[in-house]
Amino acid sequence: MKVEQIYTGCLAEAAYYIESDGEAAIIDPLRETKPYLDKLREEGAELKYIFETHFHADFVSGHIDLAKKTGATIVYGPKAETAFDKHMATDGEEIKLGKLTIKVLHTPGHTPESTTFLLIDEKGKEHSIFTGDTLFIGDVGRPDLAQKTGEVTTEDLAGWLFDSLREKIMTLPDEVIVYPGHGAGSACGKNMSDETWDTLGNQKKTNYALRADMTKEEFIKELTAGLMPPPQYFAANAKMNKAGYASFDQVLETGAVALDPASFEEVVEQHEALVLDTRSEAAFRESHIPNSIFIGIDGNFAPWVGALIGDLQQPIVFLAEAGREEEVVTRLARVGYDNTLGFLNGGIDAWKAAGKETDSVEAITAVEYAKRLAEGEVPTTLDVRKPTEFLSQHVTTARNFPLDYINKNMNRLERNETYYLHCLGGYRSLITASILKARGFHNLVDIIGGWRAIEASEAPVTDYACPSTLSQDTIDEAINAVA
Template identity: 60%
Template structure:
């Protein structure tokens, strides 16, 4: 028996490749399937099943393309209603793979079809659970995402999740390994560990949601407390995973079209495409195409595209780093953004070589920032997450998380200057690009973000004024 966790850091997502006696299964595959096909060929094994723990919201799964390529059936847990052929397993149903077994444990709550897959090894011993979004390391799946589909309130779903954990997960042996679908950074939970696996015994000790003496009322309160609104693209990804999507290779072929600077400019003027610049913040601030949005490929690119652009059908024109075109399109497709109209040929340099108009962001160092604000009161906007801000922030800073920029942007007075920062400059440059694209120019972005600011002598605090507004 072989178990391989295939972890994709930018999505904080874990897929699983398991083999036994010339047969294999894959659990929660990513959309690009070639790496899985390569493993099957390398190991000379036949893919017997593709298991899906639930209809994913934060990424487009590769289940359909993988099934078409290999002939392996797709398996969902009870209550799943896909719009394609699949095995809808019964609770406690067992599937044989080589010399091992997978037992389906229906664990609704995150979604109603959510299931945990229990691996029983060659000796008939319970070895591991692949818990999807039911159980994370240090957390559990948020129960507010499936309210509309389930026709239930988040409190009702939380109650269902409580019962699933108590009746299906907690009775299992402590030495069972827990393999979740996500780790820290995913928006499918709120307090996930950086660790990507654990034992159930350790989780019983450390995971707040598995406290033995916890009442159902306490669980509902704690699991719902502090939840932020889910990204808008989540529901669209669920629909793609449930109803189907374009073959990834076809998406790649359609998207890898390069245009010289003049043709690219014409497309900007004659389409409703959004210009997405995936270069680093350090490159973008110096020079970029006017009205373009910066989301750097070097960070949590795909989730931020989904959060900030939201509509997966939005036409896109791309500015990519050299030799990163295919990677950019692949990572966009992972969250369902397939409508790439074209790429600027030879990168941003070709735009400047053509003598076309450019723009820049006003950026200063943290040291210069410290000198400037020491002379009087200035408005400072911190676009980090609420938890980061609560841990420590500049005394006079307002917390306006980047994820909610569409909600707070209209609170700004375009005539009043403000400073903008995040933790290191990645998110603040995204915010800066969106602000400038919408006509706000009276601001200054801080290079290095709070990491650099905290090295100055500017006063910081962990006091949060909940009523503080722009």
């Protein structure tokens, strides 16, 4: 028996490879099929099943392409109606894989069709559960992503999840290994651990949602409190996973096209394409194409693309570090952005050599920022972190202006005012600066290093408490103020 977790950090997503006697299964694959096909060839195994724990909202799964290329059967649990062929398993159904058995446990709550797959080894022992977004390490899935025009409420789903956990999962032996669909950093939960697997027994001791003395009413209240609105692309991704999508191979072929500066500019004009700059923070800050948007490939790239670019069909051209062009197209496609039309061949140097205009972002160190505050200058500071981050500790005079809600809140800013921007480390504030500059806000100063650098300087700060000690009313009030 072989069980391998395939973890993708930029999406905090875990897929799984299971093999026995030359037969393999993959659980919750990402969009690109090559890594899985390569793995199958290396192991000399035949892919028999592709298990999907639910209709993913935070990424586009590779189930359809993978099934077409291998002939494997796509398996969902109950209530998973799709536009493509699949096997919709029944609750309690047992599926054979070599000498192994995979038992279907319908665990609705995160979504109505959410299913946990229980792996039973060659000796008949319950070995591990693949929980998708039902149970995370330290958390459980949010229950607000699958509502249908009022037919099912968030509270209904939370109640179903309570029952699923206690009737289907917590009854399993403590030594069973929990393999979740996500780790820390995913927007599918509120308080996930950095760990990517654990034993069920340890989760019963440490996961707040599995407390033995917890009532259903307490569970629903705790689970639904303080939920940030889901990113806008979640619903579109879930629809693609349910209805189907274009071949990833075709997306890659049309997206990874090298364009010279003249062709690049022509594509932008003809298709009203968005110019996405995926280079480093320092490179963008120093020199970039006017009106381009920075979302660096080395940060939480795909989730921020999904949160900030409202139309999945938006034509996109991009700048990337040499050799990383296919990576950019791949990571865009993972969250459903399939309309990539090419990249600037030769990057910003080619753009400059062609005599094209460039722009830059003014920036200062945290030490210089603290100095200006100490000298009596009180710049308008926009702290672009999430409300809970802002509440825990912030510069005394700063305003919370979360990047998550920038498109809704831009009308609260004045174009002739100077704004100093910071986040935790510098990534989000530069994204914010690029979006604001593209919308006509040019009096911007980015604080290099963000809050970490500010905290180490002598800037006056307001010190509250860690987010876990803040009252829920305080958190909800802060979220409502900016959302």
